[in-house]
Amino acid sequence: MTMTKQLTLKEKWLQDRPFLEEIARFHEVIETILDQVPFKVEKMKNLDAAKDEFNRGIPVLKCEHVTVPIFEQACQALKALTSLADYKEVPEPFRASCSSLGKVMEQDEAFIRAVIHSLMNEDYQTLGEIIEKHQLNEGIIWFLGWTALSYVLQPHLSELQQWERQQSWNREYCPTCGALPNMAQLKRSNKGRKRHLICGCCRSQWLYKRMGCPYCKNEDPNLLRIMEINEEEDIRVDVCNSCNSYIKVYTNKGEEEAALLDWMTLHLDLLLKERGYVKMGTHLINI
Ligand SMILES: [Zn+2]
Ligand SMILES: [Zn+2]
Structure with missing residues (x-):
């Protein structure tokens, strides 16, 4: 089914x-x-x-x-x-x-x-x-x-x-296997939208703070930016200007089985690479 x-x-x-x-x-x-x-x-x-x-x-x-x-x-x-x-x-x-x-x-x-x-x-x-x-x-x-x-x-x-x-995990790495996240999703809850990180290795998901870079832990709002991408209306990119990294965030729901697969948005990685950003985290496919 x-x-x-x-x-x-x-x-x-x-x-x-x-x-x-x-x-x-x-x-x-x-x-x-x-x-x-x-x-x-x-x-x-x-x-x-x-x-x-x-x-x-x-x-x-x-x-x-x-x-x-x-x-x-x-x-x-x-x-x-x-x-x-x-x-x-x-x-x-x-x-x-x-x-x-x-x-x-x-x-x-x-x-x-x-x-x-x-x-x-x-x-x-x-x-x-x-x-x-x-x-x-x-x-x-x-x-x-x-x-x-x-x-x-x-x-x-x-x-x-x-x-x-x-348990309460709230760490930047995966609670199941320890890898760094490769995608995120914003999910609605009764306390507003929360950001969940997704492991690129074992596909676990876990709750993480809404603002803050999971790669260098920078929390300075002046160095964090949300980038909207014309090509993908349901994906935004959280950019960190401290370590020059980014994470793709699925902002909708219902299409997780495609939207949360890193390779389904590989074209965004190419776009961000052109703009000088580095793909961090643990990925199965590196570009
Ligand atoms: Zn994992
Ligand atoms: Zn960072």
């Missing part, structure tokens, strides 16, 4: 933004591959065991006292994604990288587990060493690893977020 709705909404977005067709086809292939991975959703244990760590600022996936059961599933999903090498919809350099990645996985059984483990624990030193050892493309490992992790995390996300909302 949701699938049909999502397709229709995405199709509608793409009709208005034909230049995104190629990247949309690429994402369709990814969805097709992942839908075929037969993985078992295990029940999460009581998250309250993580309460102390979480309230000290440790994201759930890194809390020692609770394990979200997605590790094995993410390894399976990552392995499946190397078959992107076989699809003509996938750009050539990317296909070549997937194919070398597939070969490394065949030769080195510990490889997939090490990649997923480092991504989940933000252990970038180990990840860097693995990548260097096998001479792989870092951006692609990052993209595929997080695509796999976020896919297997989705069945747990509403329970996780419900728990996270009961």
Whole structure:
């Protein structure tokens, strides 16, 4: 049911933004591959065991006292994604990288587990060493690893977020995985509109102050600006002139499944880059 709705909404977005067709086809292939991975959703244990760590600022996936059961599933999903090498919809350099990645996985059984483990624990030193050892493309490992992790995390996300909302997080990084946000949404509440940040890696959402840069924590109103963009009436851009960054904010509701996907508004990133702004945060696709 949701699938049909999502397709229709995405199709509608793409009709208005034909230049995104190629990247949309690429994402369709990814969805097709992942839908075929037969993985078992295990029940999460009581998250309250993580309460102390979480309230000290440790994201759930890194809390020692609770394990979200997605590790094995993410390894399976990552392995499946190397078959992107076989699809003509996938750009050539990317296909070549997937194919070398597939070969490394065949030769080195510990490889997939090490990649997923480092991504989940933000252990970038180990990840860097693995990548260097096998001479792989870092951006692609990052993209595929997080695509796999976020896919297997989705069945747990509403329970996780419900728990996270009961605590008070209010930090600039993701309460689930620790990444910096890549989009935001303004949502109506009985106390006016509130700004929610959205994680580009695991797709969690969390409440954050309405004014203030999530990248450098600048709160000086003279250095913060809201930019309206002619091309997209439901997206505004919150700009920070202290660190020269920006975050795209969806200001409407109802079209979240398209509007909150970073790549659906990649044209705005190009526009902002031309104006000298830097895309910060953790993104799966860097331009
Ligand atoms: Zn996250
Ligand atoms: Zn800033």
